[in-house]
Amino acid sequence: MLKLFTKKYWYNFYLPSELFYSISEVNSRSITMLLEKKINFKKITIQKISNHLYYISICLNEEDLLIFEEYILNFKELIPPWLAFPNIFEGTPRWNQGHQEDYCIGNWLPYWRDLSFLEKNQYMEKYSCPTEWKIWLSENINF
Known part of the structure; x- marks a missing residue:
């Protein structure tokens, strides 16, 4: 018997502020339960970056990926870096390293620039x- 394999795709994102604040207790279980209500996924990994920031990788098939991308695009507002990384400030040594750089420069600043x-x-x-x-x-x- 020939077994067909469905191609899997990984979608990575930082938990938007609206979803973060809609969960009464933010942890891996509550985030998983929130996303399970919206989409069928194969696997999820959740990394806590700080008390206000979570990096999520979710494995989906192609059809569910398109549905999820459309769903997650509804949540544009991101948690500001002064909450996400309360112990850093622009110009400090850690500003341009790791998650701080990825979040602040790659995600938050483009969001900020699009605001009126x-x-x-x-x-x-x-x-x-x-x-x-x-x-x-x-x-x-x-500004």
Whole structure:
């Protein structure tokens, strides 16, 4: 008997803020349960980066991958770096290393740049942006 194999795809992402805050207790089990309600996946790995940031890799077949990509794109808002990495600040040695670099430069800054002036102000207020970050953002990221 010939057994057909379904090709599997991995989708990697940082847990968006809306999903993070919709879970009463953020842990691997609650994240898995949240995603199981939306999609059928083969395997999931969840890495806790900090108290506010989780990196998720999810294995899906091609059909479910397309459905999941469409679902996850509804959640654009990301947790700001001052919450995700409370002990670093732009310019410190760890800013351009590992998860800090990947998250801040590869994910959060593109999200930030797409916000309007009003949306940026609302975002900073919502997440209690520290003064040092406000100054840095206004001087460096075309605020």
